[in-house]
Amino acid sequence: MKTLLTFALLALIGLLHLNSAANQGPGSINESCCSNVTRLAVPKGRIQNVVRSHSKCPVPSIIVTTVCKKQICLVGSWNWAKKVLTEFEKSLDNKKSPSAPFNTLPC
The missing domain is CATH 2.40.50.40 (OB fold (Dihydrolipoamide Acetyltransferase, E2P))
Structure with a gap:
């Protein structure tokens, strides 16, 4: 059970990191x-x-x-x-x- 929970948390962290890396903040090159x-x-x-x-x-x-x-x-x-x-x-x-x-x- 602990292994499944650990895997789920790692997958969630990976998805959040991937999502945040795709969005660029204000003043980014793509925005201008x-x-x-x-x-x-x-x-x-x-x-x-x-x-x-x-x-x-x-x-x-x-x-x-x-x-x-x-x-x-x-x-x-x-x-x-x-x-x-x-x-x-x-x-x-x-x-x-x-x-x-x-x-x-x-x-």
Whole structure:
């Protein structure tokens, strides 16, 4: 009986370890990588956040998060996307939230 209980506990621990290893936490490479990119110009008032994808991602992209919490992956080499990223980063200098013209429109 003890052998069966020990085996069951070991199997449970193994399954829990396998499950926890499969999920990656916030900020992981997979979370900040895009598989599909587009050239969709998002109005600046609808942009809440702009970040560059992780350098190890297979597709270089710029990730825009809208005020409605939708994430849009833009082509990383697209001049419009690079300009928006630069403007967004400048608007954050010495501030905690983006300044106008970003994040001004409702969802």
